[in-house]
Amino acid sequence: MRTLIKLLFLLFVCSGFKAFPQTEISGTVKDSKNKPVPSATITLKSVDGKIAAFSRTNEKGLFNLKLPAETIGLQLEISSLGYKKQTVPLVPARSSYNVNLHDSAIDLPTVVINNRPALKATGDTLSYKLSDFSEKQDRVLGDVLKKMPGIEVASNGKISYNGKNISNFYIDGDNLLDDKYNIATKSIPKEMVDKVQVIENDQPVKMLRGKSNSEDVALNITIKDEAKLKLAGQASLGAGFPEKFDVNANAMMFNKKYKGINYLKGNNIGKDPAQDLVSHNLSDYLRRIENGKPGALLSSGAAGVPDLPQNRYLFNQAGLFNVNNLFNLKKDVQLKTNVYYLFDKQKREYNKSTDIFLPTGNVGYTESQNNISRPQLLHAQASLNMNRDKSYLNNVFMADYNPTSYRVDLVTNNLPLQQHLSQKPFDISNEFNYMNTLKSGNVYNIYSYVNYINQPERLTISPGLNQEQFNDGTPYASLVQNAKVPSYFTNNYIAFKHNSLNLFQTYKTGFNLQSQHLQSSLDAVQNNQRTLAATADALNDLNWNSFKVYGEGNYEYKSTDERLKITVNIPLSYQNIHYKDPGHSLDKQLERFFVSPRANIKYMTSIENYLTASYGLRNELGGLDDIYQGAILKNYRTLFANNAPVTERRSQTAALGFNYRKAITMFFFNVQAMYSKIHVNTISSSIITDNLQQRIVLPFGNDISSYSLSGSISKYLFALRSTVSAGANWSQNNSSQIQNNELLPYKSENNTFKAGLQSKISKNINLNYAIDYSLIKTKTAANAGGGTKYNQIKQQADLSVNVLSNLFFTLTAEHLYTRQSGQEKLSYLFSDLTLRYKANKINTDFEIGVNNLANIKTYKAIYTSTNMLTSGTYLIPGRIGVFKATFNF
Template identity: 25%
Template sequence: MKGKIYLFLMICFSAVVFAQKTVSGKITDEDGIAIPSASVTIEEPGKDAILAYGITNSKGEYKVTFTSSGSNVDLKVKAFNQKPITKQISNSDQSLTFKMQSEATEIKEVQLKTKMITARGDTIAYDLKEFDSKNDRTLADVMKKIPGIEVKTDGTILYQGNAINKFYVEGKDLMEGGYGTITNSLPKDAIQKLEVLENHQPVKMLQGKIPSDAAAINIKLKKSVTMTGRGEVGSGFGDPWLWNLKLTPMFFSKKQQWVVNYKTNNMGEQVENEGNILGFGSSWEGRRGNASQNNWLDVENAEVPNLPVKRYLFNNVHYLSANYLTNIDSKKEWEFKANANYTNNAVERESNSVTSDIQQGTQYTTKFLNNFYTDKLKGELIFTKNAKKGFFKNTTTFSQFWNADRAFAERNDKLGYRAGNESLQSPTSSFQNSLSTIIPWKEKMINLKSYINYQDDRQTLEISPANYLQLPYKNLVKKDTITNINFAPGTTALQDFRIRTLDTSHSANISFTAKGWTFTPEVGIDFSTDRLNTNFQGTAIPNPIIPNDIPLNFNDSSYENDLKFTEITPRASFTANYKSDAWSVWASFPVNFNNIKAEDAFRTVSKTLNKTTFTPNIFAQYSFASFFKASVNGNVSNNFGDIQTAYAGYILTSPGGFNVMNPKNPIPQTTTKSGGVRLEYRNPLNNLFFNVGYRLSDTKNNLLASSAVNDLGFSVVEYIESENKRSNNSYYAEIGKYFPKFKTNASVTFSDTTSKSQSRRNNQDINTKADGNSLGFKFNNTYFSWMSVDFNFTKSWNKQSNGIISDDLGKTESYNHNLNVFFYPIENHTIGFYWDQINSNLGDTKLKNGFFDVSYQFSWSAKKVDFELKWMNIADKKVFERISVGDATIMQTTMQLRPSQVMLAVKFNFK
């Protein structure tokens, strides 16, 4: 492993130093006056291929670093109202000064042949018209074709493989990270250009002082005042009757922005996730996160296929959201934002599985029918000042859930056929307030942060009849024997759960600068307390198979919890940042004084931990030769568990089994060490992007998961004191290129991951090693006026072994592809063909799943209205088949899919 790391570092080092030369100097006019913003490019002689470029500063000074194997290169200088200069120079380090002659020209930006991609400093601008096809309608449609940018299925935007930290429209962050609504509904015709802001620091006071390695996206609109948006009305034939309604009007001006969004359908489109926070900004802005429940309990769930959601989601969803932003002062420094969304959704799901337990040599079948009901409301109020001389941000969030899940479960095993009804009620109330302010004080900055979160979760899990359960436990007479709890026929099992959480964090720091460095000492204190109350009720009877068996008494303390978990962590840290034209360095050295206490007098739990930890975090990035960036990072982190690792009473977390913690175990301690290196190249002038990197992590735990699983698949999971480790190593690479002449964008990705972990099952130690490789390819072409093509595929190979699952049994392969072809036979008419293919192999078992759709669209161009008729799942494929490998099991599953359906839709823009 060390040899691989050294090899990778040598490759990165070689790329940095091999044949690297620097040309520097000064550009003036005929009178010797410095010319700022002049472009200096280094090109291969006779090839018109740019190797590197630079722009002069206010003093007319430039510096360009390049790499070339030739003996000579061409140096070209261009500037506004000056005659261009071209000179062939030797491939060596040198200093050159040029005087330019006056000439009426206008060179605004460095560019190559076309204006499709332009670059100025850390800002790269894309002209969307150069990338779209006739069938594209929204921002998301076009972004998928831009080199260096990837849009994931959940809406997350990646630039050079990393998630963006901000999404702006005309420089304003209306959506606060939940940008999916805009990308999916902003018409492409309203956009002038898309900008990528590299190394983006969102807090203006920190720009040039605190570096960032993340990128942001800014959308520039054609009009200063824009009223736009997207709508769709659809209906279809199926069982039941199908509908799809989308209404998303938007308004953008210099002072105000708003987006209102209502979407409802029962055709399998997952619109409710558009409000998820996908970009989290900077930690200097306070805390941001998606509202979530403490879901400890669950019904048994049907399996979900690895398909596009529209293929299997039986839904009935209503999603309403509103986002509003306005400036509240004359200087336009203060902003007020109000965001709210409401979701009402009902989902049906069904799957059948055959599970083979290799360790125990048994087999059983299961069938799960689910109904999931989501009912949630979220509201947010945000006050922000983001100026060069001050920063303030306060975010108040309230969330309420009224969720409920239902399941009908069937099992067929050696005991015969059994069925049970399962229900879960899970209301949750949540309140958060995050405050962060940066106050200038002479040449220093004082940052104060405060975060408060209170959440109350209640859950009630009910199983009827209780004798559906066949849960294992240690026999009270023969204590080393694992037997089954026998429930009285006709009775009901009931698990009650409640947890109340208070989480606070307060800190203060002061930042000062010296010789390009910014130093930030900080002190703070984190306090959290959780109160857990649980109780299990059921009626058990003696096991007739085991002599002298004594039924469990669910009224004793073994099945109750009344636990209080408190954590107080005073902390101090010192952070150093350095930013220059070439270097970006960030290093943090925190010391945490951890004090943890867990108490449950009823269960005789009394645990404490007092430990001081040092968790450094370092990142460094070097930019060279105009287009390259090399970076390295490393960190150490500690986690001492939470209330989920301290309770000692049995909790029926699902009908599949109990979870429990041993009261004699210490507080869990997890230490993780991780690091990585990355080499990145992005040349917007030649439309070429690539990145390659290596990541590794090593995690050490003092507790080990130990499961007792009976031959029916029911289990009890507990944790025993035993040091164990997990490790993960991965290589990855991505290269993308846009070919303007052929209007083609192509990219290739590759990853290789090796992981090792430890666990225990039925008193047998399991040391699992998993190897995975993945190859991906993406291609789109709009060269022909009568056709456009989008194609991507992923091929993966995985191998897992642990002493129970052998190399042969644990070897799987999968292949996924998506092909969309659009034909334009005559003006305003489009015929679409869609093909999704998902294949998986395990040994001699080969599963192939293909899906086909067709569409016809007529565009009323004068009104910007589209009429679409679409036939989905032409072959009417009813189920999806998949085979998967666990620690000791192999499961073959069939999952219910949406039937063939026909939809007629009208799509339009708001103005």
């Protein structure tokens, strides 16, 4: 009986568990790094989406959720801002659920306004729909980029976004052109482009994404699907007066396996094809590889170019053959080739007068020049890139040959001269970079760069001049300056990157070696054609060797919510320099140990806005240019030598900035402040006369300080269908120089302001307007009474009218006004007219263009620098008319 009671009690207990089902579940929500996700939403839903229960996680990522009586078919939905939503089926009798969420880009709201532009922000990417900003009158990508709020295109084609220069330019994610992206912006028809994407915090190396604090900004253009299916291009032929031509043929294709832009162009209407080949980030590249490439020692002594758009002053006969091809061999492996050949013949004719203000008495000279240059450039580059999630390889081979010749006929202070200059630089290099991931998740990096350069130069000046300095006071026929600096450089390192949850550590060690050999001579050709040394002190046979061993620690911190990023870089280096020239009894050695720390802080004040602060201490040693003691005649007016040790430069820079963006309303704003102080152990000293400027570097300390404050703003006005922009910059520089044995403290202040408007006045009328104002103030001991002031205003306006459905009319006007204290006021108004008809049936555009309607043939410009004032009058092309037909395929 007792046994029966026990069995009945056990049955009752079991049935009781069935009668009272599970009433609560609990669990944790963590991210992919196993960190708690607070305030995550936990929702219990039925299959048809009805909510049965709701809860949130606490600060430790824990949650509890009460269950309803009926749980069949229910599922848990876990979501949190910045993470992918996850769904988990409810399992009977399971009381604990532990979930890991994966990161997801945050989509900001998109403005939805009928027939008006909209921007879409997804994480670090901001997308512009090209068609929202383009008009019928626009022809290529670059025409539309100028109209996009937040994006600025400089006169040389350099692109910046909200005050920051772009570091990379991609076409559907592929880097076809490196930083020579003018090739794309001037060639790709707007009809081929779907979107323009700005990528902040760009990291092109896949394996480093999320493992480094990149501050780079990149631009990516996406090609329309239909444009990827076929070859596209143009062929144009133009002819005009007086004896003008303009021809162009290009072909391009962009698909997953192949991307290419190839073209041939030539003209004599003032368009310089070399502008296509500008490397916009060249200084950053040279700083990264740490290669102080030797520059040209000699020059033609030309007065530079007038402050006008190039097509207004250039006399040229130019041609360019340019091929750029990228092949995706297989997944994440690319082969890229970039080859171009440029040739040109440029003419320049001008008169100028120069006044140099000195406490010991002013010096002045006048001259006129007729200058013909024949530049050529052959560039060949091949790149192999493997960019995978856990490994990376990039090898770039480059070769450049740039022969250029100058012929200069001039009269200086009533003395007729003729110069011939020949320069034949050759530059070949290979850069190898390999990274791989260890089983631990850490990364190692092997890098090697080698470079060889030679640049033979020869300058001939006739008849013989400045007999008191050259040829012992005896009349002679001509001067011949020869110089060359063959140079070898290599930089090699290995690096190890350790990754943790919030701190990335990189340690690098390596060495670089530079070897250069300066050989130069200055000879006087006698009237009997014998050649003798022009002076006893004008030979150089200088060997220069620099060896550097370095180590570096780089620390990158990123907070869990990614609002705060801190990067600290601590490079240590030991450098040994040895140089000798037996002819000058020169044999010296220099050893230095440097610590050059840098730090950068970025704080996100909101999803779209951030503050930045940076500080850097940089120690640099000069090069061979600082210490050669044999005189080198740079040109007919300038003689350089040195009597100082290697230049040691110590610079400190601090900067503070704020970037604001509101994509919904298309509003962009940025402001930056910067201070730098430089101490140099040498100073330049010049002896200036009416006929010759002699410079020597002396061993005296020199401090240079500068301050700057700049900002810009850009906004799209929906009601007016217009983009308005403005920017301002103030900077001040303080330094010293020695002229005619007088130490001259020098202070300059530069103020600039710019504003622009790109407006769609009506369906068929567009107006673009830009104004730039600059005010330069200079002051030295020579003009301490008040210094000099230079004011200039530049205004440009373009009015485009869609007269008929396929007929376009464009009128361009450009006004320049210059005022310099003590000089006459200068004012010029240039205007151009273009009429274009689009014949859709034959895919051909017919265009008539007239430049410089007012037929202005001379242009006068004033330049001021330190204590020098130069006034130049340039011969420029007059009115030019061209008829051109362009076939599109």
